[in-house]
Amino acid sequence: MRLHEAYGASLIREIEGTTGRRVQAGSLYITLERLERKGFLTLRSGESEPGRGGRPKRFADVTEEGVRALSVHRRALLRIWDGLEARLENT
């Protein structure tokens, strides 16, 4: 999924397809708003669309600060997994 085209429904589809778990739209929007407050995302409205009852999409764009935070978070996660990889490979 291209990040600049991410909006609520497409994010839900992507997460459900990847993880196999049901995503609640309310929870997703709460999270998006929180990330926006922290400066990791900007939310913008698109054009009105008839397939959505004339309601516009709400696109989420990741900011530079968001990408940096993601990178830091990824490194931390990889460090955590580092010690577990050998153990998990044997199972």
Added chain:
Amino acid sequence: MSLYARLLLRSMRFVLPESVRDGLVGDLEELHQERKVGFGRVAAGLWLTSQARVVVACYGPRLARSFVDRNGRWSVSGLVGLVRASARQLMRAPGYTSVVVLMMALGVGVNVTAFSLLDGVVLTPMPYSGVGADRFRFGGQPRDPNLGGLDVDPELPRLARTRGLLRVDGNLPRSKRFGRHRWRPRIRVQRLRLV
């Protein structure tokens, strides 16, 4: 889109803040349409109900907090704003408003009727066991023949069971018929006969 889904989505608009309202409701409508095609109308309706529940759980407390000031008291300006915003939304959608008002009126009417009947027929005990409200036994003596009234012992139910001698055919006023404590012993008797 079904009436149920439309009502649910419209109702969600009242809970959601303006910043996410159109985006979130539009996403739900889009995904609901997809699910209706893929899984059927019922499954899509259930999915939408579950989504609506979470939306209310997520955004309901925030809506309530916006009407409370820093000291935890209700903010009048917030409440006025809520009323005005609700009125505006309702005026924009007269059809939806009519359906909601009609459903609420029907719901309230049916409930009041059903529980009034239940209360009158089942829950409130008759003053006297085993006989009708206007036909019972008693153990007192007639004292006011002109009026046809009787001074009856307040312990009428117990006396009626233990030493009932007479039967009164008469009508108790409705207010005195129900409720053990509101009953007054002086009653208007139409007919009195030995049993």
